[in-house]
Amino acid sequence: MSRRTHNLIPGLGLGVIGLYFVIPLVATGAFSLWEGGDKYGLAAYAALIHQPKLWQSLGLSVRLAIQTILVGLVVLVPAVFWLNLRVQRLRPLFDFLSVLPFVVPPIALVAGMTTLYTGPDWFVGTANYLVVPYVILALPYTYRALDVGMRALDLKTLTEASQSLGAGWMTLIFRVVVPNLTTALIGAALLTIAIVMGEFTFANILLFNTFAVYIDYVGQTSATQAAALTLLSFLITWLAMLGVLFTGRGGRGQVQIGGAR
Amino acid sequence: MSLRPTRPAGPLARSGGLFTLVFMAPFLLYVTAFLILPTLMLLATAFLGKHGPTLHYVAALGEGQTVVAFRNSIELSALAALVGLLVGGLAAYFVLRPGMPRGLRSLVTTFGAVAANFAGVPLAFAFIATLGSLGMITVWFKDIGVNLYGMGFTLYSMPGLVLVYAYFQVPLMIIVITPALEALRREWREAAENLGASTWDYWRHVGLPILLPSLLSAYILLFGNAFSAYATPYALTSGIVALVPVEISNVLSGNVMVSQQTGAALALGMIVVMVVVMGIYALIARRVGRWVKR
Numbered sequence: 318m319s320r321r322t323h324n325l326i327p328g329l330g331l332g333v334i335g336l337y338f339v340i341p342l343v344a345t346g347a348f349s350l351w352e353g354g355d356k357y358g359l360a361a362y363a364a365l366i367h368q369p370k371l372w373q374s375l376g377l378s379v380r381l382a383i384q385t386i387l388v389g390l391v392v393l394v395p396a397v398f399w400l401n402l403r404v405q406r407l408r409p410l411f412d413f414l415s416v417l418p419f420v421v422p423p424i425a426l427v428a429g430m431t432t433l434y435t436g437p438d439w440f441v442g443t444a445n446y447l448v449v450p451y452v453i454l455a456l457p458y459t460y461r462a463l464d465v466g467m468r469a470l471d472l473k474t475l476t477e478a479s480q481s482l483g484a485g486w487m488t489l490i491f492r493v494v495v496p497n498l499t500t501a502l503i504g505a506a507l508l509t510i511a512i513v514m515g516e517f518t519f520a521n522i523l524l525f526n527t528f529a530v531y532i533d534y535v536g537q538t539s540a541t542q543a544a545a546l547t548l549l550s551f552l553i554t555w556l557a558m559l560g561v562l563f564t565g566r567g568g569r570g571q572v573q574i575g576g577a578r
Numbered sequence: 579m580s581l582r583p584t585r586p587a588g589p590l591a592r593s594g595g596l597f598t599l600v601f602m603a604p605f606l607l608y609v610t611a612f613l614i615l616p617t618l619m620l621l622a623t624a625f626l627g628k629h630g631p632t633l634h635y636v637a638a639l640g641e642g643q644t645v646v647a648f649r650n651s652i653e654l655s656a657l658a659a660l661v662g663l664l665v666g667g668l669a670a671y672f673v674l675r676p677g678m679p680r681g682l683r684s685l686v687t688t689f690g691a692v693a694a695n696f697a698g699v700p701l702a703f704a705f706i707a708t709l710g711s712l713g714m715i716t717v718w719f720k721d722i723g724v725n726l727y728g729m730g731f732t733l734y735s736m737p738g739l740v741l742v743y744a745y746f747q748v749p750l751m752i753i754v755i756t757p758a759l760e761a762l763r764r765e766w767r768e769a770a771e772n773l774g775a776s777t778w779d780y781w782r783h784v785g786l787p788i789l790l791p792s793l794l795s796a797y798i799l800l801f802g803n804a805f806s807a808y809a810t811p812y813a814l815t816s817g818i819v820a821l822v823p824v825e826i827s828n829v830l831s832g833n834v835m836v837s838q839q840t841g842a843a844l845a846l847g848m849i850v851v852m853v854v855v856m857g858i859y860a861l862i863a864r865r866v867g868r869w870v871k872r
Binding site for chain 1: 597598600601602604605606608609612613614615616617618619620623665668669671672673675677678682687688689691692693695696697698699700701703704705706707708710712713714715744745748802805806808809812813823826827829830831838841842844845846848849852853856
């Protein structure tokens, strides 16, 4: 049997599976252009562009994503650094903590958080509060990216070299370790963006108008506009993931499951 | 570990327990405050009534609507994991076959990463635009004389949910099973064939037994992934199919007249299921390590 016929069934199989993945995107695209009857056009997009709420929600989600990345790094970089440099024996603890966010589903975590934290208002009353659980959601990915990145570095030598040149701990971390981790950090950051931009559970329960909540809100009034936003959301995920794949070639298995199910 | 007879003099040597505290404390405090304590709070809320400890709320998990929700959630996750396992496993196997076009693999990897992360509200809307009662495919089929909804199909049902979940389950399966498939060495197959084994014999006696732990752990991962899904079923069915995450959100949003304790008990029930699932996963993952790493 020639190689070509040998791969006929696999080729067909992949074709059918591919169709399953492509058709919803094409149909959503077509649906977003539908203007009723036989008319097609850009009306849904035109209407959306003039919605201040869209830009507010998109802006909020972008801001939350950036804050989540920053808080996550500030909390995790020193800990993972010290873990790799000096306290390897704590690794089982870290591995355990980093899978906990999978064990506690977001909807359960938000139930726990709402009963535990009912105030003060400056803390739970503004959208910034969402950063708190988002850091937890991104924790498994950020931890793994940082850990893989730091394992590849000779931290001991770097530390001794910079300290013998008179650098303090802050200089060491921010001017020696972090610049050496660019790839790992970009990978973690992009994955965090993908998670936060699509996150719905916390925002919906805690009543903040993030991008995903806005899509849901639009979906209740205009199906075509919701389809347009769906494509935009897919585009954002696509860009973030392309970024992860192109920067994070070293950290295999980094791209796994994201946040918003 | 080897012995380290000489410790470096200088600043590094001086860093003892105090430094460990300074570097570790922010992370450990954060996880404690915003992950562990909220979880323990659920435990406390579910077991504490107005008059001290009670099993009332946890016992209520065995009643009516709640049982239905748990059964639905578990059935849906089991089914969606099975579909993901079969379709994703086949897809990964097909992609890795020799003679497949170059570039196919990176295309599937890239798209898989995107699709595995494309979920929630947008995914639900994409399927409503496709197969909803006014979706493009539904309407198109109607034009050629096939009335999907007349034939009993509906997107807002268990089969519909499985169809939608496959969109993130299949790519996740491809991502997690590909390394295991790659670890199946060609030599094993050639050796089996030289000994007279057919394709079926090879898979029955060599391939599948080696893959079994990987397949099991992938199945469990997919199960957990589907089980904790909230945004997708919320946007898709909004309550037509009772699922635990949607029930919890109804309690939290005050849409139903039940106590906070019931919500906590529901959430606790979910965590218990996930603990069992992840526990099995960890056990199997340890076994898989023997085959995949070398």
